[in-house]
Amino acid sequence: xxxxxxxxxxxxxxxxxxxxxxxxxxxxxxxxxxxxxxxxxxxxxxxxxxxxxxxxxxxxxxxxxxxxxxxxxxxxxxxxxxxxxxxxxxxxxxxxxxxxxxxxxxxxxxxxxxxxxxxxxxxxxxxxxxxxx
Numbered sequence: 001x002x003x004x005x006x007x008x009x010x011x012x013x014x015x016x017x018x019x020x021x022x023x024x025x026x027x028x029x030x031x032x033x034x035x036x037x038x039x040x041x042x043x044x045x046x047x048x049x050x051x052x053x054x055x056x057x058x059x060x061x062x063x064x065x066x067x068x069x070x071x072x073x074x075x076x077x078x079x080x081x082x083x084x085x086x087x088x089x090x091x092x093x094x095x096x097x098x099x100x101x102x103x104x105x106x107x108x109x110x111x112x113x114x115x116x117x118x119x120x121x122x123x124x125x126x127x128x129x130x131x132x133x
Contacts, residue, residue, distance in 0.1 A: 003112070003116055004113060004116050007109045007112045007113045007116070008113070010105070010109050011109045011110070011113070014102050014105050014106050014109070015106075017102060018099060018102050018103075018106075021095050021098055021099050021102070022099070024095060025092065025095045025096070025099070028088050028091055028095070029092065031084075031088060032085070032088040032089065032092065035081060035084065035085040035088065036085070038077075038081070039074075039077060039082070039085055042073055042076075042077050043069075043070055043073040043074070045073075046069060046070075046072065046073030046076065047066075047069050047070075047073070050063055050064065050069050051063065
């Protein structure tokens, strides 16, 4: 019986962590949404400005490669906002990975509970339904 209690306790702890991570992920996604738009617009405007400078110079000013233009655009973006953008993206990746890990834990614990229930039914007969289908 302690195996069922342990599995149930693990399921509850995992559910709480999943809930917290999901709420934090949503909050970060909402903040990141506007930052992604701002960064993309800034990069596009920077690329267009580089092209315009190239055209206006009659081709005398070389157009940097796209990677260099993007890096320069990022460098010229507001430093604090760009750092926040990078932190939110990294946090999103970590949270999504952790949510995936927690889903695997939940699946494993559900299998354990199911196996214990089957074992209990085999030794003591059918048990009352704990949930409705």
